[in-house]
Amino acid sequence: MATFKLQIPAxxxxxxxFHEALKAAIAVSAFAPKTKVEGAAPCNSVRxxxxxxxxxxxxxxxxxxxxxxxxxxxxxxEKFLSVEHKLLDWDSLNLSPLLIAADAPEKxxxxxxxxxxxxxxxxxxxSVTPANVIIFADVYSLIxxxxxxxxxxxxxxxxxxxxxxxxxxxxxxxxxxxTKGQTAEISSEQIPISEE
Amino acid sequence: LPVSHVLQAASETNAALLGSNExxxxxxxxxxxxxxxxxxxxxxxxxxxxxxxxxxxFVGQDVDFTLADLLLYARLHETVASLSAxxxxxxxxxxxxxxxxxxxxxxxAAATAVGLDTVEIDLNAPKIQRPAIx
Numbered sequence: 001m002a003t004f005k006l007q008i009p010a011x012x013x014x015x016x017x018f019h020e021a022l023k024a025a026i027a028v029s030a031f032a033p034k035t036k037v038e039g040a041a042p043c044n045s046v047r048x049x050x051x052x053x054x055x056x057x058x059x060x061x062x063x064x065x066x067x068x069x070x071x072x073x074x075x076x077x078e079k080f081l082s083v084e085h086k087l088l089d090w091d092s093l094n095l096s097p098l099l100i101a102a103d104a105p106e107k108x109x110x111x112x113x114x115x116x117x118x119x120x121x122x123x124x125x126x127s128v129t130p131a132n133v134i135i136f137a138d139v140y141s142l143i144x145x146x147x148x149x150x151x152x153x154x155x156x157x158x159x160x161x162x163x164x165x166x167x168x169x170x171x172x173x174x175x176x177x178x179t180k181g182q183t184a185e186i187s188s189e190q191i192p193i194s195e196e
Numbered sequence: 197l198p199v200s201h202v203l204q205a206a207s208e209t210n211a212a213l214l215g216s217n218e219x220x221x222x223x224x225x226x227x228x229x230x231x232x233x234x235x236x237x238x239x240x241x242x243x244x245x246x247x248x249x250x251x252x253x254f255v256g257q258d259v260d261f262t263l264a265d266l267l268l269y270a271r272l273h274e275t276v277a278s279l280s281a282x283x284x285x286x287x288x289x290x291x292x293x294x295x296x297x298x299x300x301x302x303x304x305a306a307a308t309a310v311g312l313d314t315v316e317i318d319l320n321a322p323k324i325q326r327p328a329i330x
Binding site for chain 1: 197198199200203218219221222223225226229230232233234235244248250251252
């Protein structure tokens with residue numbers, strides 16, 4: 001069976017590249033913890049590479065999350081496409097352009113409203129699925145602190161439940177360490193908020 | 197949601213287009229999404245595919261073309277057609293891949309049906325203009 005390594009480029013924590021790195025880091029921690037992770041990699045974006053054949057790689061965070069999940073659960077890709085793919089589709093084509101442009105507070109409020117509605121419409125719980133990993137990373141990268149989620153009850157509940165998973169802090173440390181090439185320093189704002 | 201629709205359609209008509217294992221399926225998911233993404237510029241996509249096919253024949257599979265090859269061919273058609281000889285030589289991996297895909301029998305038929313012309317591609321190095329020796 002092929003083995004893979006995750007390559008994470010050096011990027012700033014405010015960049016879209018960090019957002020992509022966080023998705024992949026959560027997927028590695030949750031679905032494939034034995035995967036080797038390289039920081040400051042010589043690539044432009046996060047990349048999952050066949051350790052024996054560098055010409056075989058996946059360089060899109062959503063596809064990496066999906067693949068590591070399929071590999072871990074033995075769920076067929078066909079079944080996955082029918083169940084979850086619509087949300088990944090929405091994330092890649094509709095939400096990502098908004099996330100890149102959501103630099104001002106009023107724009108963030110619009111995106112958070114969309115995310116709140118999406119979690120309700122797609123009936124997301126806080127279980128560890130590719131869609132939840134991807135949406136959680138979207139929210140984490142968008143907000144400056146958990147207090148921004150106060151007006152969004154569904155989103156706040158989803159975020160706090162997902163952040164309580166034991167692998168989350170490890171994933172965050174991994175993403176920070178590998179994108180910076182140094183030991184992670186976690187501020188109090190990054191500690192998962194409680195339900196109450 | 198175009199990616200969902202096109203993947204679903206491919207799985208119903210010719211499942212082989214979605215790859216033969218989970219890794220290929222994930223690659224096809226990646227490139228299909230990039231084809232439809234509004235934040236991926238065609239020239240960036242061209243350079244990404246140029247790197248990917250440096251040592252492979254197809255985008256997502258070793259033995260045959262997949263949905264990713266077909267969709268990338270359609271998305272990149274206009275961009276490849278507009279490349280100068282010098283640009284084409286610089287991006288020779290993707291041009292070689294494009295030329296191979298556009299001459300596949302099934303692709304020729306589909307391209308004709310939707311009005312995509314065959315792009316003339318010269319894979320030879322451009323001639324260097326040397327100063328005349330007097």
